[in-house]
Amino acid sequence: MLLNHNTYNTPKLKHAESYKNALLNDVLPFWEHNSPDSQYGGYYTCLDQNGKVYDTDKFVWLQGRQVWLFSMLYNQVEPRDSWLQMAKSGAGFLKKYGMDAEGNFYFSLTQQGKPLVQAYSIFSDCFAAMAFAQYAKASGDGEFRTLAKNTYLNILRRKDNPKGMYEKNTGERPLKNFALPMILSNLVLELEDILEPEEVQQTIDFSVNEVMEVFLHKDSGLIYENLLADGSEHDSFDGRLINPGHGIEAMWFMIDIGVRQNDPDLIQRATDTIIRILEYGWDNEFGGILYFMDAKGHPPQQLEHDQKLWWVHLEALVALSKAYEHHPTKKIKDWYEKVHTYSWSHFPDPENGEWFGYLNRQGKPSLTLKGGKWKGCFHVPRALYQCWKTFERIESKT
Structure with a gap:
């Protein structure tokens, strides 16, 4: 049975219970029912609004x-x-x-x-x-x-x-990308019980340095997607590219590392960066977080730059909940409520379950699919789980 999405924001439910219900009673059943390939194994991910396989x-x-x-x-x-x-x-x-x-x-x-x-x-x-x-x-x-x-x-x-x-790339402009150190910072924690402690620490140190000292721009407080090999910026489409969702997601990875290493300074810097990226990436006219931006305010090359994507908002909810757990300030609370209200009023599908992935700038679904080449059974349930567990800890203290 699908959860009635109108109950997500009711004051009768605490946040932890709300996220738990959404995960266990709405999102997971959608994938459990529609995605398994019983003939060949693995999963179908190209699912339409109703869960029917279209590829x-x-x-x-x-x-x-x-x-x-x-x-x-x-x-x-x-x-x-x-x-x-x-x-x-x-x-x-x-x-x-x-x-x-x-x-x-x-x-x-x-x-x-x-x-x-x-x-x-x-x-x-x-x-x-x-x-x-x-x-x-x-x-x-x-x-x-x-x-x-x-x-x-x-x-x-x-x-x-x-x-x-x-x-x-021909090598004429050797840019390095933010995605690799970002993903390694999370991947190494996933494999912590498999790898040698020295290997884990070495990868953590590499990732934290790249994310927080190289790709995090000291003056603007923003994460750049691409830099030259020496860490400097390049004045080009790729060199000016800002992906707010990537930067915010990386910051909750940094918070997790900060907790693991008992590093309050890293947690604070990550929290400050979350707020800075949200201030920069929020669409003040229509609400929501923009997909791509140009660091100098020039037109981005991505035609989908002003879309509102499911994973960007989910990662922001995870990041803000983790930030609030360690720094329960009014600013973080206000931002959480702002992102929460936009996300839960625009992305969930109250009739068929799961979340729409792609909204236009005005907040209407531009595609009604629930899964495809890029959207699968990951960002929605992972974020619901993360927020559920974070709010359990927060609410246990109140």
């Missing part, structure tokens, strides 16, 4: 994300056999079909598992490593534990040239 291609990073999600829930929430079986289907499919002979993961496969798009970057590998690590913990299968470690080590070998022979 059977399988995108490897979304397969990995869904394995991770159901394994994590099994490990952290409740050892439900249905969750373990869901994870097993995807983990087995990824292990059998997801990688080439060198252990590099493809971008997409046919329904049956035949490779469609080559392993042109390491981001499929990152989510495969996360998936295998969580599934190994859930299942007790040591083979997946080994796969997780080997995949992670392969990522590190490729991190200085993540696209390899598929890199489009």
